[in-house]
Amino acid sequence: MNKPAILALEDGSVFHGTAIGADGQTSGEVVFNTAMTGYQEILTDPSYSRQIVTLTYPHIGNTGINPEDVESSSIAAAGLVIRDLPLVASNFRSTQSLSDYLSSHNVIGIADIDTRRLTRILRDKGAQNGAILAGAEAEGADAEARALEAARAFPGLKGMDLAKVVSCTEGYEWTEGEWALGEGYADTTKEERPFHVVAYDYGVKFNILRMLASRGCRLTVVPAQTPSAEVMALNPDGIFLSNGPGDPEPCDYAIKAIQELLETETPIFGICLGHQLLALASGATTVKMGHGHHGANHPVQDLDTGHVMITSQNHGFAADEATLPDTLRATHRSLFDGTLQGIERTDKPAFSFQGHPEASPGPRDVAPLFDRFIEMMRARR
Numbered sequence: 001m002n003k004p005a006i007l008a009l010e011d012g013s014v015f016h017g018t019a020i021g022a023d024g025q026t027s028g029e030v031v032f033n034t035a036m037t038g039y040q041e042i043l044t045d046p047s048y049s050r051q052i053v054t055l056t057y058p059h060i061g062n063t064g065i066n067p068e069d070v071e072s073s074s075i076a077a078a079g080l081v082i083r084d085l086p087l088v089a090s091n092f093r094s095t096q097s098l099s100d101y102l103s104s105h106n107v108i109g110i111a112d113i114d115t116r117r118l119t120r121i122l123r124d125k126g127a128q129n130g131a132i133l134a135g136a137e138a139e140g141a142d143a144e145a146r147a148l149e150a151a152r153a154f155p156g157l158k159g160m161d162l163a164k165v166v167s168c169t170e171g172y173e174w175t176e177g178e179w180a181l182g183e184g185y186a187d188t189t190k191e192e193r194p195f196h197v198v199a200y201d202y203g204v205k206f207n208i209l210r211m212l213a214s215r216g217c218r219l220t221v222v223p224a225q226t227p228s229a230e231v232m233a234l235n236p237d238g239i240f241l242s243n244g245p246g247d248p249e250p251c252d253y254a255i256k257a258i259q260e261l262l263e264t265e266t267p268i269f270g271i272c273l274g275h276q277l278l279a280l281a282s283g284a285t286t287v288k289m290g291h292g293h294h295g296a297n298h299p300v301q302d303l304d305t306g307h308v309m310i311t312s313q314n315h316g317f318a319a320d321e322a323t324l325p326d327t328l329r330a331t332h333r334s335l336f337d338g339t340l341q342g343i344e345r346t347d348k349p350a351f352s353f354q355g356h357p358e359a360s361p362g363p364r365d366v367a368p369l370f371d372r373f374i375e376m377m378r379a380r381r
């Protein structure tokens, strides 16, 4: 039997649909993602913490859930909104249905709503605070009013430091990812990967760690609040600043650590939140965007070569190009809205990218940035 669910937005919009996950109530910032594949990677991307994700692709759940395609160990999104859940999930790797997966992680989902109408609201008004009521919570004459109240009670992501909330609590070594012997490393065994990278976990996606490991990095992942001196005591060849949820601006511990690490001249590479933090640490400012960028087909231009890459994106904040100090150079720009997508320090071996070179989901056009980081570490030797 179908269970009811209600989605309400702070602007007063209300949608009635069907509950497809846990019963109860959830609230967060409602955003839309236009990727046609990758619902599992999206749900488990820690950067979606406190966000309710609506997927514009209409059929979600076709290939079920498998143990390989996760980007973290649990569902990070605060809720899922879709048009249609297929009756049958079919794939050779599938071990569970999307609906069971949501329920088993106690995550609320709503289906059978007009996701086009919802997306047009989010596109025109910007990301909205919202709430979903599911199951018994969505019943009763006052259900709409309660949903609206919950939507408006969500404080919004601006000013919210979530990196330290989702980060690991203790450091660990990452080993997954095939390391093929690289040029000039003919004697290197698998156990002796040539570069030691310390990766700050602000909400890191597994595929970033895999792509670094497969390029010959031995990885030590450390909690978001690890002081710079502890990182340097690990004797790294390079430092990686991960993606992560929330507003970069209140992450003062990270900004301070990055400023200190820049002084050591150790190569630094940042992705998404890591990019925004490098910008802040260098003296630029960040802004909250309207509906942000969430999808797998965003054109981004490399300003040095003119090349256009199709990229995976997931961000609601951006470093403001107009505020870049002399020590920061713009390297990439979005061809959708002209916002800044990449920077590099002119005086230090440090660079970063706003989108997702690790894809998951999405195209791999930007993967060469990982090679650039490797080259930076090699050059420093």
Ligand SMILES: NC(=O)CC[C@H](N)C(=O)O
Binding pocket: 047, 242, 243, 244, 245, 246, 247, 248, 271, 272, 273, 274, 314, 315, 316, 317, 318
């Ligand atoms: N994927 C990310 O790292 C997102 C960064 C930041 N939370 C934003 O929304 O802009």
